[in-house]
Amino acid sequence: MFDFYNFWLTHTPILSILVPAFTSFILLILGNPGSGSLKQDWRQPWRRGISFVSALIGLGLAISYFSIASTGQITVYQLSEWSAPFGIVLVLDRLSAFMLLLTYAVAVPVMWYASENWDTRGRYFHAMFHFLLMGLSGAFLTGDLFNLFVFFEILLMASYVLLLHGQGRPRFQLGVHYVTINLLASALFLIGLGMIYGSVGSLNMADVGRLIPTLDNDQHKLAIAGGLLLFVVFGIKAAMLPVGFWLPKTYAVASTPVAAIFTIMTKVGIYAILRVNGTVFDDAMAQDILKNCLLVIGLVTSIYGVIGALGVDRLRRFVGFMVLSSIGTLLIAISMFNTAAWAAGLYYLVHSTLIAAAFYLFCGWITSQRGAFKDHLKVSPKMKQEKAAAFTYFTIALMLAGLPPFSGFLGKVFILQATAETAYQGWIIAVILIVSLLSIIALTRVGFILFWRATPPEENPNEEAYAVYQALPEVAPKRNDKAIYILLGTLMAYVVFAAPIQNYMALTAQQIQNHALYQQAILKTDNQGRAISVQPYDPSYLPETKYGGEVEDHNALLIPDVISKPTLQGEHISEYKQRQIAEQTLEAPTIPNTTQLKPMEEH
Known part of the structure; x- marks a missing residue:
């Protein structure tokens, strides 16, 4: 037992990458027939069991990593026992630990819901899901810029397949757009890495951050240009404007569980901006450029998202625009470049991810009970589970709009408190409050269409509408409502334990800004x-x-x-x-x- 414990301590955090990787390999070896015969395939229960057990193991690892990181310890794993910057290292600190925990907090209920029915609508769903988790885990843990690119590509390749899960012409059309945009971003990523390596001579994050201030003028400008090019790439991943127009339509055509798990993918871009542009390129020139750009981008993205939500005609696109607006709020917090603002942004990041995942799952519930109306924002007959669905929507709306006493309200209050240290306090406060007001109006409009203005169902058995209505399901799809309640319950607990969580976030912001500590642990x-x-x-x-x-x-x-x-x-x-x-x-x-x-x- 003692040897096993030593083995676990020695090889943390590589296990968080190996578990989903080997799970994917096992699922691929298990084989997968055509999607039409998956329901009858004897291996399907095995796929579901292996997949879900692996996700639970990943969640357990994430909790243990969170416990280790809570002590303030920075754990470094040297691949092939070569130290940085000569070898590749994985770094487990407060930020990476809590991002891993957030990933599995979304992944476990989503996978549990998808295993009831959605996983039979396309091949290799579980294998691709775990490749996605592998890429996410690696992106959060790597301490090397090139390996950040590698893990980005792993999660993107898995997302290409998952986006097309369930097939259909709209998914294929927008899937082509999604792939094209991300291939362009990947090309820019490689160019940026080449510029950084050519001027700095290293791609280890700690080493790059240490060396940039020592470069001569020409090399320094080239390195900063490479860093700003990476910022554009991360902005595409995070879906910030003007490179984020793709998100609402793309996520709208994804299947319900895929759209829910994709909510964590935009946060990879936010994480990369914070980790790379916010801390590695800790240089006066880079910081000045980033501060000026990031604040404007954040304000515009937040306003654009909520205005788009006001005029959209489908519920899934509505959620996409609200996600876009929340990304703007996160960018505003990062742009202030102080510990309090970053801590507030990290608190709000968890809230925005969980509530968006719950909302996308709710879209699946609405679609199943409205028949031909699906998720279109048009007046339709009342749903059979109108009270339960209306109460769930009301709870989601209160959380998403940032009304007290929920986590969205606390997150925005923390961000507003952090504006005391910035020169643009008035602009930030005004935009956040206006966006909150417009969000309430947009959510109210959707609620009126879906529930308040819904018409009584047809009661004449001789009418065709009567038979159509009676054929609709009596309850939500299996596990759909329960998965939503799990996510909403997690957000409730997030509010109850807001004080210790916010303390953790403050310590996280302090740790990632302590460059000397980071370099001392790695180099x-x-x-x-x-x-x-x-x-x-x-x-x-x-x-x-x-x-x-x-x-x-x-x-x-x-x-x-x-x-x-x-x-x-x-x-x-x-x-x-x-x-x-x-x-x-x-x-x-x-x-x-x-x-x-x-x-x-x-x-």
């Missing part, structure tokens, strides 16, 4: 306390390997600082190299700048 230092890095990159330097021959290496004394003891004592470190390490360590030479590796002697 190794030499005997003089300076970070060991490869900046500037020297193309003539070729480190010796087991098969590289006996070549004098002036940097041998740094090797014990960048690899683990087992690797150092392993067979791949030659005896000649071991002698060099011992000799240089004993001599303890003074190197003028140990952050710059010396070139090796030529033969």
Whole structure:
């Protein structure tokens, strides 16, 4: 038991990526017939069982990571035992831990609901769902910019398949648009990474943040340009204006559980803006540009979203525009660049994700009980579960509009309190209050159409409308209402425990702004306390390997600082190299700048 516990501690947080990855592989190996025969396939219960158990394990891991991060500890996992910036690292801190917990808080009830019926409408639903969770987990945990791109691509490829789940012409048409937009974003991502690597010489987040202020003028501008290009990419992922017009229509055509889980995907863009542009590029030039742009973008996105919601003609698109408006509110909080505002934004981020997921699930309930009217905002006969549906909508509306005593209200109050430290306090307060008022009007309009103005059902058995109405389901789809209640109950608990949660968010904002602590946890230092890095990159330097021959290496004394003891004592470190390490360590030479590796002697 003790060995198992040590194994778990040693390999945290890679398990959060491996669990959904291996689950996906197992589900793929299990096979999948055509969607038309999935209901009769004997393997379907196995798929559902494996998928749901894996999601519960992921939730358990997320809770344990949250517990570890709550102590303030930053856990670093070195892949292949190579330290940063020479190797890839995963970093578990307060921010990544709570984002993982939020991901599984949405994923578990959504998957439980989808396993009742939706998973039989297309092939490989569960496998793609777990690939999506793998990409999300990796994006939140990685400490390397290139691997952030890799995990982005994993979650995007899974989302392409999930978006088309259930088939249909509208899904295919908007799926093509969605894929095209994200392929363009991926291309820009690679260009931005190339600009950063070409000027900085590293892609490790901690190392890039440390080195940017030391660059000369030309390299510095190139690195900042690369960072701003990444900001555009993250803005596309987050669906901020003017690159977020795709979201309302795209999410509207997705199947109900897919639209619900997609609510966490926009938050990956918000997370990346906060993690990369807000902390890695902690530079006066970059911060000034970002502050000015981000505030304007946030204000415009928030207003545009709520105005779009006022005039939309379908409930699913209505939810999409409200999601867009909430993204604007989050960008406003980030743009203030102070601890209180970031803590408030993180609190509001959880609220906006959970309520949007619940609302998309509610759209499935409405669609099933309105027959041919589906989710169109047109007056229709009263639903058979009118009271239950109306009460659920009323609760969702109160939460989404930000009315007391719910979490949306607290989140906006925290953001308004944080404006005391910004020069644009009046603009921010005015926009948030106006958007809240317009949200109430928009939600009231929808409620009037769906419930207040609904007509009595046809009572004459001789009329065709009578038979059509009687054929409609008596209750919500199985597990649909219960999944909504789970999410709404989570939001209720979120309000009850608002004080400790907000304290956690404040500590999270402080931690991610403490660049020295982040760098100290991730980067190794030499005997003089300076970070060991490869900046500037020297193309003539070729480190010796087991098969590289006996070549004098002036940097041998740094090797014990960048690899683990087992690797150092392993067979791949030659005896000649071991002698060099011992000799240089004993001599303890003074190197003028140990952050710059010396070139090796030529033969």
